[in-house]
Amino acid sequence: KNQVEQSPQSLIILEGKNCTLQCNYTVSPFSNLRWYKQDTGRGPVSLTIMTFSENTKSNGRYTATLDADTKQSSLHITASQLSDSASYICVVSAPYSGGGADGLTFGKGTHLIIQP
């Protein structure tokens, strides 16, 4: 069964500090992996997409990595800001639509709190 595991479940850090969120998956075959940010009370918004051939991709203070061999991804946040407080969801896509999920497997998310 395809699974996506995220760790930690929740994390509290001080403003200005760095942090790294983890995503491990068993989805196979693999098409891509997306990180979404979900602010409280709102729908998720895509931060970045990682494909099989990409190891690292940056979006401002966010840097995602992918190791397709070990089926692991990380999201590193540099110099955290209060606005980074949110849930971060890892979603892995398979190149097929079967299995009752249209090819998408969601992690449960990491809840990040930035304290002043």
Place this chain on the structure above:
Amino acid sequence: NAGVTQTPKFQVLKTGQSMTLQCAQDMNHNSMYWYRQDPGMGLRLIYYSASEGTTDKGEVPNGYNVSRLNKREFSLRLESAAPSQTSVYFCASRYLMDNEQFFGPGTRLTVL
């Protein structure tokens, strides 16, 4: 370009009542989805529609029905609401497989 819109934003129902959650997108997307989100459970797929005229069950379809009214609109119906259906419901859409999903703002439903 409004993206994905959902109505209503909030709703309180009594056990046994019925209601329909509405979702519309103006991005000409082919696929549309309904998810529920509960604390500690993440987003769970209820139903999806890969294209106009088709619908498929997701992980938690029991107690729900859907209608893909046209390419823009995808509604979720609760025929006889139960307290276990208290949740936040999100609609999403995407153009093709491998594309980004766009989510609506959510509907917060409480069943008493």
